[in-house]
Amino acid sequence: MTMFSSTQIPHLMRTMVAGILGMPENHLRVITPEVGGGFGSKLNVYAEEALMCFIAKRIGKPVKWIESRRENFQCTIHGRGHVDYYELAAKRDGTMLGLKLKLIQDIGAYHQLLTPAIPTLSVLMMPGLYKFKSISADIIGAFTNCVPTDAYRGAGRPEATHGIERMVDILAAELKMDPVEIRLKNFVGNDEFPYATTTGLMYDSGNYAAPLHKALAAVDYTARRAEQVQAREAGKLMGIGISTYGEICAMGPSAALPAGGWESATVKIEPSGQVTVMTGASPHGQGEETTFAQITADELGVGINDVMVVHGDTSVVQYGIGTFGSRGTAVGGAALFYALQELKAKIRKFGVMLLGSENVSLVGGSCVDQSTGKSVSFAEMVVAAHHAKTLPPNTQPGLVATYFWEPPNFTFPFGAHIVVTEVDRDTGGIAIRRYIAVDDCGKVINPLLVSGQVHGGVAQGLGQALWEEAVYDDNAQLVTGELTDYALPRAHFMPFIESSHTETPSPVNPLGVKGVGEAGTIGCSPAVVNSVVDALSTLGVRHIDMPLTPEKIWKLIQAGGHA
Amino acid sequence: MKRTISLTINGKPYTDEVEPRLLLIHYLREVAGLTGPHIGCETSICGACTVMLDGRAVKSCTMFAVQADGRQVLTIEGLASNGTLDPIQEAFWNEHGLQCGFCTPGMILSTRQLLEDHPNPTDQEIRHGLSGNLCRCTGYQHIVNAVRAAAGKAGA
Numbered sequence: 001m002t003m004f005s006s007t008q009i010p011h012l013m014r015t016m017v018a019g020i021l022g023m024p025e026n027h028l029r030v031i032t033p034e035v036g037g038g039f040g041s042k043l044n045v046y047a048e049e050a051l052m053c054f055i056a057k058r059i060g061k062p063v064k065w066i067e068s069r070r071e072n073f074q075c076t077i078h079g080r081g082h083v084d085y086y087e088l089a090a091k092r093d094g095t096m097l098g099l100k101l102k103l104i105q106d107i108g109a110y111h112q113l114l115t116p117a118i119p120t121l122s123v124l125m126m127p128g129l130y131k132f133k134s135i136s137a138d139i140i141g142a143f144t145n146c147v148p149t150d151a152y153r154g155a156g157r158p159e160a161t162h163g164i165e166r167m168v169d170i171l172a173a174e175l176k177m178d179p180v181e182i183r184l185k186n187f188v189g190n191d192e193f194p195y196a197t198t199t200g201l202m203y204d205s206g207n208y209a210a211p212l213h214k215a216l217a218a219v220d221y222t223a224r225r226a227e228q229v230q231a232r233e234a235g236k237l238m239g240i241g242i243s244t245y246g247e248i249c250a251m252g253p254s255a256a257l258p259a260g261g262w263e264s265a266t267v268k269i270e271p272s273g274q275v276t277v278m279t280g281a282s283p284h285g286q287g288e289e290t291t292f293a294q295i296t297a298d299e300l301g302v303g304i305n306d307v308m309v310v311h312g313d314t315s316v317v318q319y320g321i322g323t324f325g326s327r328g329t330a331v332g333g334a335a336l337f338y339a340l341q342e343l344k345a346k347i348r349k350f351g352v353m354l355l356g357s358e359n360v361s362l363v364g365g366s367c368v369d370q371s372t373g374k375s376v377s378f379a380e381m382v383v384a385a386h387h388a389k390t391l392p393p394n395t396q397p398g399l400v401a402t403y404f405w406e407p408p409n410f411t412f413p414f415g416a417h418i419v420v421t422e423v424d425r426d427t428g429g430i431a432i433r434r435y436i437a438v439d440d441c442g443k444v445i446n447p448l449l450v451s452g453q454v455h456g457g458v459a460q461g462l463g464q465a466l467w468e469e470a471v472y473d474d475n476a477q478l479v480t481g482e483l484t485d486y487a488l489p490r491a492h493f494m495p496f497i498e499s500s501h502t503e504t505p506s507p508v509n510p511l512g513v514k515g516v517g518e519a520g521t522i523g524c525s526p527a528v529v530n531s532v533v534d535a536l537s538t539l540g541v542r543h544i545d546m547p548l549t550p551e552k553i554w555k556l557i558q559a560g561g562h563a
Numbered sequence: 564m565k566r567t568i569s570l571t572i573n574g575k576p577y578t579d580e581v582e583p584r585l586l587l588i589h590y591l592r593e594v595a596g597l598t599g600p601h602i603g604c605e606t607s608i609c610g611a612c613t614v615m616l617d618g619r620a621v622k623s624c625t626m627f628a629v630q631a632d633g634r635q636v637l638t639i640e641g642l643a644s645n646g647t648l649d650p651i652q653e654a655f656w657n658e659h660g661l662q663c664g665f666c667t668p669g670m671i672l673s674t675r676q677l678l679e680d681h682p683n684p685t686d687q688e689i690r691h692g693l694s695g696n697l698c699r700c701t702g703y704q705h706i707v708n709a710v711r712a713a714a715g716k717a718g719a
Contacts, residue, residue: 036601036665037699069604285663285700448659448705455702456662483608483697491703492690520702 002029003053008038009322010282012259013045014314020050021057028053032312035284039460040151041076042284043324044113048075073481078470079152081106082119082159088167094175094182098134099126101163107141108148114155115148116141121156121248127197128164129208129246129414130186135198145476151324153460154518157247158525162546165243165526169533170542179530180216183244184209194507201248203412204514210502211438212244212416218436218498219418232538237423237557238433241531242416245523249515250411250508251325262406263327264320265336267296267343269399271386273379275300275307280320281332282312286517287449288328292336294445295511299340300347301365301378318402326515329445330411334509339403346399349392350381411506411514415439417458417527423535428554430466430532432495437523439499442506442514450516454499457520463489464521465528469547487547536561568632572597573641581628587621588612590628591638599639599668603697610696613669614638620676622695639668651675651713660709662700670696674710683714 001023007013010032018025035042048065056063067075082103089098105119123137168186172179187208188195195203224240231238254261264280277292293307311317323332344362351360351367354376360367365378384390388397420434437454444450467487471480480486505512525546532548533541539561544552556562565580572595579594591597591614600623603611607625614623615637642649648656651674661667670693677684677692684692689710690703698706 034664037663039699069606287659287662452659452662452701452705455704456700457702459702460699482606483604484606488697488699489702490697491693491707492687494690494703496686497702497704 001027001053001057002031003049004031004033005049006035006042007032007049008035008042008282008284008324010312010314011280011319012322013049015259016045017050017053021053023057029313029315031314032282038284038323039153040079040155040324043151043322044077046076069483070481073486074147074478076147077112077150077152078108078147079149079155080159080464081108081146081149081470082122084159084163086163086167088171090171090175092175094171094177094185096130096132096168096171096186098136099132099164099167100136101126102138102140103159104140104142106146106149107143108146109143110148112148112150114151118149118151118156119159122160122163124199124201125157125160125246125248126164127199128161129183129188129206129244130164130168131188132198146472147470147478153457154247154521155325157518158461158464158522161243161245161247161522162526162529165245166529166543169242169530173537173542179242180212180221183212183242187244201412202409203246204409204506204508205504206246206412206414207440207502207504208244208246208414210504211414211440212242214500214502215242215416215418215436215438218438218500219420219434221418224420231422235425237425237535237538239421239423239531239533239535241419241421241527241529241534243523243527243530244414244416245519245526246412246414247326247518247522248410249326249413249518250330250407251327252331252410253407256410257321260321261331262321262404263331263335264318264402264404265332265339266318266400266402267336267339269300269343269382269385271383273302273306273382275302277307277309277336278317279309279311279332279336280318281323281328282317282320283323283328286323286328286453287446288323288332291329291445291449292333295333295336296340299337299344301362326413326517326519328515328517329511330506330509330513330515331405331407333445333511333513334407335403335405337510338405339401342401342403343399346385346395346401347378347381349395350384351376353390353392354380354384407508409508411442411508413439413441413514413516413519415519415523417523419527419531421528421531421535423532423553423557425557428550428552428557430548430550430553432462432528435495435497437497437499437520438502439516439519439523440502440504440514441516441519443503443512444501445511445513450501451499453516454520455497457518457522458497458524459489459494459520461521461524462494462528463487465525465546466548467493566629568629570631570634570636572636573638583627583629585628587614587623587626587628587631590631591623591636594628597638597640601665601668603665608697609666610669610673611666613672613696615672615675618679620673637672639671642671650716651678651709654709654713654716655706658705658709658712660701660706666696666698670698670706674713677710678714684710686711
């Protein structure tokens with residue numbers, strides 16, 4: 001049986017659907033064509049997916065199932081859905097000591113694949129970038145008559161970051177300290193890595209002040225604060241909001257994921273010298289076809305157009321876990337790197353054989369005899385491996401390598417977002433004057449793709465902060481169940497995002513990458529809310545729950561800051 | 564009762580018998596076999612189904628196939644010629660104006676309309692011109708860059 005599914009996890013889909021239907025796993029082929037976005041909602045096996053296979057088997061005919069947008073809203077999964085309570089302990093000088101929190105998670109009506117794992121991830125990441133001595137957390141999962149919640153871009157980390165970054169600002173306001181100063185005072189220091197958090201994680205590497213300083217310089221923080229004083233004198237509501245976020249990526253060691261957290265790659269060098277890469281981390285818009293071709297071209301010294309990246313077909317590609325949790329390059333790319341090292345070692349053997357010298361090294365695809373300067377080309381070694389007229393000792397013909405990489409740890413990207421807003425007193429509308437995003441996702445392989453991930457992430461964070469909401473009526477009917485009613489960001493709603501980076505390599509994988517798919521979403525919402533709260537602080541506003549709709553803000557202004 | 568319609572799609576003549584209630588998007592995808600225009604919402608909000616009808620961008624989920632009788636339709640499949648991308652397609656590629664690609668056919672045809680109305684658009688004109696097309700991946704910034712680049716090329 002062949003199943004075409006729009007999924008982030010083709011192999012896990014096959015294992016689970018075969019299991020559900022009681023059919024041999026190797027009789028089911030799952031093909032994941034161009035998927036059309038995922039963001040966590042396609043990191044599930046839905047009842048319909050198994051049901052369609054069951055029906056097709058039963059009637060012996062092809063079956064096609066396309067959900068409507070309304071069904072998609074009602075029958076997949078939603079994100080977030082937290083009601084959180086925080087208590088923060090700190091010294092008068094701004095040193096943060098401890099955090100006590102209660103997270104109430106709207107589970108929805110059913111458990112989906114990762115539902116209870118999401119608030120758990122929130123608690124793990126609750127320290128953010130700061131040195132807490134202790135954290136106490138209660139998680140309450142509340143079953144409701146709503147759509148189940150599960151992984152949505154960030155999956156637990158946006159919730160944690162929103163909470164801690166709001167609390168830091170509230171503390172700064174209470175102590176009349178600058179929100180920059182209080183962050184710098186509490187950051188984990190550069191000399192403290194690897195850093196063991198009180199929640200049991202081991203932060204891999206970091207330079208937390210660097211992106212903050214870069215963002216402050218970009219926005220010209222001192223000038224903006226001076227401008228804010230003038231704006232306030234003129235009766236304007238101008239705000240400057242900061243978030244310095246940390247996240248947990250490269251999901252992740254197998255101990256942390258029920259079905260394993262490794263990833264696989266196969267590299268095949270064809271007789272012509274063209275290279276086929278097969279990744280188990282099946283992407284859906286992240287651009288792994290490009291990044292993985294870059295990694296391969298760099299390692300083998302071949303042209304990028306000679307590399308074809310194949311994914312998303314369980315009959316072609318070796319077993320893999322999938323793409324989620326900012327793991328594509330940080331785990332899948334690392335598996336590819338190691339597969340390439342195996343192939344390079346094998347190619348080198350053919351170089352040694354053809355040059356008749358042990359003193360050789362691979363340079364830009366060729367193999368060069370260090371003593372004589374003689375070299376053999378990539379093409380010559382590839383042909384020798386395939387024609388196999390003579391072979392190096394203990395060496396098989398052909399050039400194929402498969403590597404399954406188990407990561408020793410997660411990676412921990414970080415960054416600083418600064419948002420300048422102006423609130424319209426008369427309408428409650430929020431104008432974003434500046435959006436600065438400085439993200440450190442470790443080594444950047446493709447700057448254009450990375451900035452695309454940041455922009456898209458910020459758009460989703462901004463949607464969450466300002467407009468998007470799953471609204472139910474008193475009978476638990478979803479009233480925002482169509483795009484007519486659910487407020488997605490449009491092109492003219494979005495500010496220009498000033499995106500840049502600092503690069504702190506991760507020691508966890510050989511590429512030094514950390515992952516960037518979720519960074520924008522995680523960094524965004526607290527920066528926006530901190531900015532609007534800062535704008536309204538002259539009215540005595542201390543906190544506003546998302547989304548910051550004009551109606552909510554207008555009512556707050558009308559009530560003189562008292563909700 | 565079925566009606567016979569004759570129209571030109573991407574320069575080729577088509578004649579088909581269709582139910583009067585058949586939406587143009589369903590005609591294009593299921594009868595004409597052109598799956599470039601996508602169905603994202605069926606409520607005329609997302610713009611993934613955008614095609615050109617007699618040179619103007621329309622949402623093909625919001626009109627009937629019979630309304631296209633005797634008219635010219637251009638879909639994303641009609642842009643590239645002999646494997647050479649249209650300048651707008653090339654600009655989207657070069658500027659990373661797409662990620663998952665689902666909204667892209669609609670974005671590109673809306674861009675075509677936008678550049679006809681504003682050959683040298685400001686960023687604000689670009690953003691307003693694309694306000695009827697939703698994208699969940701890009702945050703629109705690289706799309707705006709792509710439109711600007713395409714405008715530059717068309718003007719050159």
